[in-house]
Amino acid sequence: MFGVLYAAPGSEPATLIDIAREFSPRIEPCGPLEIAIDLGGLTRLFGTAHEIGHELRRTAADRGVRVRVAIAGTRTAARLIVRHRAGVTVIDPGTETDAVAPLSIALLDAIAVERTMPPHRAGAMATPVSGPPSNELVVTLRRWGLRTLGEFAALAPDDVAARLGQEGVAWQRVALGQDAQPLVPAVVEERFEQALDLEWPIDGLEPLSFVLSRLLEPLSARLERRDRGAAVLHVRLHLVTRTVHERSLQLPAPMRDARTLRTLALLDLESHPPDAAIDRVVVAIDPTPGRVLQFSLLTRPLPSPEQLSTLMARLSALMGEGRCGSPMDMDSWQPGAFAMKPFAPRDSSDSHSIPVDSMNAAAPPVIALRRFRFPVPARVRVEDGRPVRVTTDRPGVSGGRVQTGAGPWRTSGEWWSEAGDAWNRDEWDVALSDGATYRVFRERDADRWFVEGVVD
Amino acid sequence: MANPAVAVLESALRERKLDRTLTTALPPLERTDPSAVAGTGTAALDAMLHGGLPRGQLSEIAGARSTGRTSLLLQMMAAATRRGEIAALIDTFDRLDVSSAIAAGIDLDRLLWIRGDAIANAGSRSVEAHLQVRLPNNLRDRALDRAVKALNLVVQAGGFGLVAIDLADVPAIALKRLPFTTWLRVQRTIEGSDTACVLVVPEPLARSAGGLTCMLAARTSWAGTADRSRRIDRLDITTRIVSPRRRVDGEVALAAHANEQCSARLAL
Numbered sequence: 187m188f189g190v191l192y193a194a195p196g197s198e199p200a201t202l203i204d205i206a207r208e209f210s211p212r213i214e215p216c217g218p219l220e221i222a223i224d225l226g227g228l229t230r231l232f233g234t235a236h237e238i239g240h241e242l243r244r245t246a247a248d249r250g251v252r253v254r255v256a257i258a259g260t261r262t263a264a265r266l267i268v269r270h271r272a273g274v275t276v277i278d279p280g281t282e283t284d285a286v287a288p289l290s291i292a293l294l295d296a297i298a299v300e301r302t303m304p305p306h307r308a309g310a311m312a313t314p315v316s317g318p319p320s321n322e323l324v325v326t327l328r329r330w331g332l333r334t335l336g337e338f339a340a341l342a343p344d345d346v347a348a349r350l351g352q353e354g355v356a357w358q359r360v361a362l363g364q365d366a367q368p369l370v371p372a373v374v375e376e377r378f379e380q381a382l383d384l385e386w387p388i389d390g391l392e393p394l395s396f397v398l399s400r401l402l403e404p405l406s407a408r409l410e411r412r413d414r415g416a417a418v419l420h421v422r423l424h425l426v427t428r429t430v431h432e433r434s435l436q437l438p439a440p441m442r443d444a445r446t447l448r449t450l451a452l453l454d455l456e457s458h459p460p461d462a463a464i465d466r467v468v469v470a471i472d473p474t475p476g477r478v479l480q481f482s483l484l485t486r487p488l489p490s491p492e493q494l495s496t497l498m499a500r501l502s503a504l505m506g507e508g509r510c511g512s513p514m515d516m517d518s519w520q521p522g523a524f525a526m527k528p529f530a531p532r533d534s535s536d537s538h539s540i541p542v543d544s545m546n547a548a549a550p551p552v553i554a555l556r557r558f559r560f561p562v563p564a565r566v567r568v569e570d571g572r573p574v575r576v577t578t579d580r581p582g583v584s585g586g587r588v589q590t591g592a593g594p595w596r597t598s599g600e601w602w603s604e605a606g607d608a609w610n611r612d613e614w615d616v617a618l619s620d621g622a623t624y625r626v627f628r629e630r631d632a633d634r635w636f637v638e639g640v641v642d
Numbered sequence: 643m644a645n646p647a648v649a650v651l652e653s654a655l656r657e658r659k660l661d662r663t664l665t666t667a668l669p670p671l672e673r674t675d676p677s678a679v680a681g682t683g684t685a686a687l688d689a690m691l692h693g694g695l696p697r698g699q700l701s702e703i704a705g706a707r708s709t710g711r712t713s714l715l716l717q718m719m720a721a722a723t724r725r726g727e728i729a730a731l732i733d734t735f736d737r738l739d740v741s742s743a744i745a746a747g748i749d750l751d752r753l754l755w756i757r758g759d760a761i762a763n764a765g766s767r768s769v770e771a772h773l774q775v776r777l778p779n780n781l782r783d784r785a786l787d788r789a790v791k792a793l794n795l796v797v798q799a800g801g802f803g804l805v806a807i808d809l810a811d812v813p814a815i816a817l818k819r820l821p822f823t824t825w826l827r828v829q830r831t832i833e834g835s836d837t838a839c840v841l842v843v844p845e846p847l848a849r850s851a852g853g854l855t856c857m858l859a860a861r862t863s864w865a866g867t868a869d870r871s872r873r874i875d876r877l878d879i880t881t882r883i884v885s886p887r888r889r890v891d892g893e894v895a896l897a898a899h900a901n902e903q904c905s906a907r908l909a910l
Contacts, residue, residue, distance in 0.1 A: 486726065486727055486803065486836065487801070488728060488801060489728075489799060489800060489801030489802075493799050493800070493801065494799075494801075496799070497795060497796065497799040500795050501756055501792055501795060501796075504788055504791055504792055504795070505756060505757065505758065505788060505792060509756065509757045509758075510754065510755070510756045510757070511754070511755065512750050512751055512752075512753055512754065512755060513738070513740045513743065513750050513753065513755050514740075514750060515740060515741075515744055515750070522739065522740075522741075524740035526755075529754045530751070531728045531751055531752045532751060532752075549683065549684075549717075549747065550684070550896070550897055550898065550899055551683075551684060551710065551713040551714055551716070551717040551746070551879075551896060551897075551898040551899070552713060552716070552717075552742070552745045552746050552747075552898060552899060552900075552901045553710075553713055553742075553874060553876070553877050553898045553899065553900050553901065554712040554713045554715075554716050554739065554742035554743075554745075554746065554898075555712075555739040555741075555742050556712050556737045556739065556810070556811075557737060557738070557739040558737070558760070559736045559737075559760035560760055572869055581813075582811065582813065590862075590864055590872070591869055591872070592864065592866070592869060592872035592873050592874065593869060593870075594870075615873070615874055617708075617862055617864075620707075621706065621707065621708065622706070622707035622708040623708045623862050623874070639737075639739065640707050640708060641708055641862070641874060641877075642707060642708055642709070642710065642711055642712040642713065642810075
């Protein structure tokens, strides 16, 4: 015997699950507002099916949730009935087909929508169906003149299979109120957390690494047993000053290797150390389904996310935050404008779409500029409106006489912005007597010269 | 052997069985496996190198300013990312121009850019303030030290098709102060891997036995006669390749062209 709870729109899915768990551990969410419960054996606790139904409704009302309840011998029948009738409905075992026969065929559409839509959208669609059906099968059945589930169920299965295929036969079983598969109980989400109270406060990262290893190894083993990976790693350090130093690491991919997690946590704490000695260490992990790897024989494998995240953490600790990543072009004409983003290379299987010819194509090099991130102030002698000598005080950029010059190219921009990024300048490319070619510019507002970079 | 002094030295080393460090004493490497090389993206250079840069070896691009070192490096990185590999650039003094990287055709999503310190007085642009900061040696040495450490981290992580470190603006004296074991350690790490490692240096520094040295010289060609109509047309690069174990020793001429954005600029 199965019961189905169908909550009013706007109800909290988690509350609905809590209500169902109070009655049975064998529950299966069918949508954000719908949950199936295995009621087998509950009659000895609560009484008849009617009494169970009313108890379910009462418990939900105590939690502030309005629900419909349907109890039947099959989940499918209960799901169909609960969408049709309010209150508590109990279908006697063996009469499911007769009970669902008068129901509208549009109910198939409602079930189909919830099966295919993502949960957040399915919640919005969970109201009784009134608009045009989105399921092509229902459209076809309506075109045949069928209006109720009973009329669909009455068709010969062989004819249905001949015209609609196996999918049609499966939907006909639904119209008969039969279950296609047994109930798959939802597993309680396990909490992955370990804590350790220290007898003596510890100071410094080295002793902490041993503590973290001790906490992370059992967590990693539990994650492996559940085929889960860590999506977020939380480290809470209770300090002797009665404050809590908390760090959360968003991991780029699910991982459960204890050594990698410990290294990442330590590298993060190296950049953000606690203010005082540590009394208690708590490590918590937000789990996520494990990662499935499929390697290819045709492309070189990328480093694993564990390796990449460890590398990036080490590089950030060495070079500083925001100094490592992938460059990104900006929607700006400002010379040298760029942005940084995290290094996250796409899977090389994408390169299957690249023609082999273009992958191996050889093209002539393009002249590059070596840009001084902070332009080097320069002294420039100008004759007849053109620079004739460029010198700087920067060692290695001594400058010299201009042998060939090209310019000026005048650019300006961001003068409308209040951020102070405005530029207004004349650029020159100059070949100097020191043998190098430079790009220099004059700031027109301040009438000052700078070396922007070297053509190389 | 052209130099008799070198020949005498080599024979003396052989007598004492110390000749294993001589590249000329090792048998030449025959490269028949195309997966053992990383194409540079330049047909003439690839033809001379029998396919490209050797993987698992330390190679170098050496040259003075404006000899096309950066252009050639970006070309190699573009070729690596086109093949679906990932590339890393350790930019010791933060000199990469992102527009040039885009013009070269690098897939930026596949480029790990590790930016060193841009040594200057950030925020101030006056000559006087700049003079006060004047590249202290300890700052420069710290940037170099960090860059070398970053290189070690990247090659140890593995998985990169091309790893380059830009030491082009590091003074030769600072480079020579680095222990030579620095480069031996890098070589040992990448040996047998698919990573081609490239140093960009002002003069030859640390090629591994199986690696190669590209020594560049270039001449800038200008188009147009008057200042206002003139523009950089191309960079005629002469690349001398030295790689004794690979039996490559010769010159190849390349031409780097101005990118379209530069060519399209209009003078006042």
